[in-house]
Amino acid sequence: MKEILLLSGKGGTxxxxxxxxxxxxxxxxxxxxxxxxxxxxxxLLRPSPVSEHEYSxxxxxxxxxxxxxxxxxxxxxxxxxxxxDEQVDNLACEGCAYCSRICPVEAIDTLPQPxxxxxxxxxxxxxxxxxxxxxxxxxxxxxxVAEVKNAARLSCQQQNIPLLxxxxxxxxxxxxxxxxxxxxxxxxxxxxSISGLRDLQRIHQLLKxxxxxxxxxxxxxxxxxxxxxxxxxxxxxxxxxxxxxxxYDPLFIKAAREGKTPADYPDxxxxxxxxxxxxxxxxxxxxxxGCLSF
Amino acid sequence: xxLTISVASGKGGTxxxxxxxxxxxxxxxxxxxxxxxxxxxxxxxxxxxxxNLQVEPVHRLLPVIDDDMCTYCGxxxxxxEFGALTVLPQQVLVFPExxxxxGACAGLCPERAISEENSLIGQVETGSINGMGQLVAGRLNIxxxxxPPVIKAAKKKQAGADLTIIDCPPGTxxxxxxxxxxxxxxxxxxxxxxxxKHDLALALEACKLLGVEAGIIxxxxxxxxxxxxxxxxxxxTPILGYIPFSFELAKAYAQGQDPLKAMPELGGVLERxxxxxxxxxx
Numbered sequence: 001m002k003e004i005l006l007l008s009g010k011g012g013t014x015x016x017x018x019x020x021x022x023x024x025x026x027x028x029x030x031x032x033x034x035x036x037x038x039x040x041x042x043x044l045l046r047p048s049p050v051s052e053h054e055y056s057x058x059x060x061x062x063x064x065x066x067x068x069x070x071x072x073x074x075x076x077x078x079x080x081x082x083x084x085d086e087q088v089d090n091l092a093c094e095g096c097a098y099c100s101r102i103c104p105v106e107a108i109d110t111l112p113q114p115x116x117x118x119x120x121x122x123x124x125x126x127x128x129x130x131x132x133x134x135x136x137x138x139x140x141x142x143x144x145v146a147e148v149k150n151a152a153r154l155s156c157q158q159q160n161i162p163l164l165x166x167x168x169x170x171x172x173x174x175x176x177x178x179x180x181x182x183x184x185x186x187x188x189x190x191x192x193s194i195s196g197l198r199d200l201q202r203i204h205q206l207l208k209x210x211x212x213x214x215x216x217x218x219x220x221x222x223x224x225x226x227x228x229x230x231x232x233x234x235x236x237x238x239x240x241x242x243x244x245x246x247x248y249d250p251l252f253i254k255a256a257r258e259g260k261t262p263a264d265y266p267d268x269x270x271x272x273x274x275x276x277x278x279x280x281x282x283x284x285x286x287x288x289x290g291c292l293s294f
Numbered sequence: 295x296x297l298t299i300s301v302a303s304g305k306g307g308t309x310x311x312x313x314x315x316x317x318x319x320x321x322x323x324x325x326x327x328x329x330x331x332x333x334x335x336x337x338x339x340x341x342x343x344x345x346n347l348q349v350e351p352v353h354r355l356l357p358v359i360d361d362d363m364c365t366y367c368g369x370x371x372x373x374x375e376f377g378a379l380t381v382l383p384q385q386v387l388v389f390p391e392x393x394x395x396x397g398a399c400a401g402l403c404p405e406r407a408i409s410e411e412n413s414l415i416g417q418v419e420t421g422s423i424n425g426m427g428q429l430v431a432g433r434l435n436i437x438x439x440x441x442p443p444v445i446k447a448a449k450k451k452q453a454g455a456d457l458t459i460i461d462c463p464p465g466t467x468x469x470x471x472x473x474x475x476x477x478x479x480x481x482x483x484x485x486x487x488x489x490x491k492h493d494l495a496l497a498l499e500a501c502k503l504l505g506v507e508a509g510i511i512x513x514x515x516x517x518x519x520x521x522x523x524x525x526x527x528x529x530x531t532p533i534l535g536y537i538p539f540s541f542e543l544a545k546a547y548a549q550g551q552d553p554l555k556a557m558p559e560l561g562g563v564l565e566r567x568x569x570x571x572x573x574x575x576x
Contacts, residue, residue, distance in 0.1 A: 009335055011306010011464045016489065037465035038305050038493040058375065079396050091471055091503060096396030097375050110375075136500035139468035142439065170306040170464050171334035174439040177391065193548030195311065195337040202335065205436045223541070224548035256488045257520065 001156045002283045003164040005183045009199030011170035013191040014219040017252045019167035020044040020261035025276045032152040032166040033131040034145045034179040041167045046259045047121025047129045055118055055147060057138050058095035059110035061088045067107035074099035074108060091137050118148050128155055142178035172206050185283040186214040192227035197234065215282050217275055218245040241282055244275040298458040299571060300477040304493030306464035308483045309513035314461035315341040316553050320561050322426040327455035330431035331473035332463040333416060333444040340550050344429050347421040352447040353412035355395045359386045363407035370399035370408060391439050416444040420451060442472045466500040479571050480508045486520045498529045507574060511567055514539040534567040
């Protein structure tokens with residue numbers, strides 16, 4: 001089984017629209033959305049739910065005011081400034097339970113909090129799609145990403161599906177590090193701008209550290225063709241394979257409004273199909289020169 | 295009276311940094327402080343003329359086991375809620391990527407065999423923006439997972455500023471919460487697409503949880519709201535302004551140029567947004 005993950009560092013470069021397009025072009029695949037903070041792939045793929053699972057990212061401290069002797073020890077040991085005058089700030093509490101363990105009168109309990117849900121769904125034509133929703137204000141999104149990933153990979157094995165296509169979160173931190181576990185190929189979705197290139201360079205450095213292969217797609221290249229050129233040059237210099245470029249097209253937004261993927265429109269399909277082919281070849285490693293060379 | 299405005303969005307790429315840096319430019323006479331808390335991808339400094347950049351390291355604490363004192367009793371692993379320690383018969387393994395630096399293992403070790411040492415996870419950069427105030431930016435080191443400590447370190451530089459603009463990370467979980475917390479006002483930048491609407495709803499929810507008053511600015515406006523106006527009404531949140539879609543603006547911004555020159559009306563839009571925020575505070 002091969003896992004392909006779309007990342008960009010910078011948000012809003014078109015990861016979700018491209019993920020949906022690749023899903024539409026792939027012959028057989030399973031799909032996952034690891035952007036549990038802002039789960040947008042279901043907007044395009046419109047899954048019908050199969051099962052729903054509660055998720056708890058961790059515990060929160062609860063103080064029994066009747067037992068509390070106001071000694072202040074809990075407030076003193078808390079590194080997260082989550083306790084003030086024996087009141088717990090749930091948004092600051094990370095659930096480490098240090099307070100509960102050190103309280104001399106056992107007035108503090110830590111209770112698991114529901115912090116989100118993950119789902120198995122079906123999309124056309126009879127494909128399995130795993131996604132999740134983390135509640136606003138929650139933490140440990142990396143842990144929920146891991147749950148979605150484990151469920152998706154297990155389902156791939158059980159159904160004997162050769163390919164998992166996943167939409168990734170922005171950034172380079174906790175959820176991205178979790179999303180990268182076991183990935184065979186990262187599709188870097190670059191936006192031609194000074195910040196798009198900077199962020200791509202940061203995510204690429206992370207991939208190098210973790211020895212994960214990547215291939216570049218430049219999206220909206222005609223918005224700033226100079227920076228698109230700079231991005232191509234950077235890819236050449238750093239030996240990142242290049243799968244191709246896509247112009248800015250209002251159809252991407254129209255597709256989202258209609259619950260379609262950009263590849264559902266013939267012109268865009270013709271444009272994205274060869275890019276997908278290059279990505280697939282790179283992922284399978286079937287041909288050595290399947291990617292555009294400079 | 296000091297004022298702190300955080301610029302957040304939920305969805306990435308809606309134009310947070312554009313709005314935060316353009317606001318800094320139009321408010322130059324008030325000598326604002328802009329804090330870039332998008333520490334995974336700090337980009338605000340790319341769009342402002344920053345000079346005299348000073349860099350300070352940001353550390354966090356990680357447990358270090360003294361093998362001479364450790365009896366391998368296993369209590370540290372038992373009290374760690376994050377699974378960051380594993381005790382073997384003759385060895386304790388620490389997994390830094392899981393550690394939250396809560397200090398429970400060190401504080402509760404019966405042999406006092408655990409100390410905590412600083413581990414570098416990022417940096418805070420401070421500079422002056424030529425004639426426009428100050429910039430502070432947090433930067434998470436590549437390979438690190440925990441951005442909130444770097445966000446906290448960047449925000450600590452705020453002390454004493456009259457007007458602070460915080461450029462926030464995307465999402466609505468711990469990094470965004472850390473960035474928006476304690477703001478007087480949260481300006482949410484959205485785009486009129488189904489993605490923008492979906493993530494704006496989460497961001498509005500997050501502001502409600504934090505008890506921070508919010509207002510909305512719609513970027514890339516082309517006359518169709520895609521349900522955003524309804525959503526704003528449902529939350530009782532005002533729409534403070536619209537930035538029209540413009541290839542010229544996108545092109546200038548992509549190159550790091552002054553967006554107010556590429557779109558002269560942007561200044562007026564943001565001045566009206568700022569006036570409404572001020573009025574809501576008085």
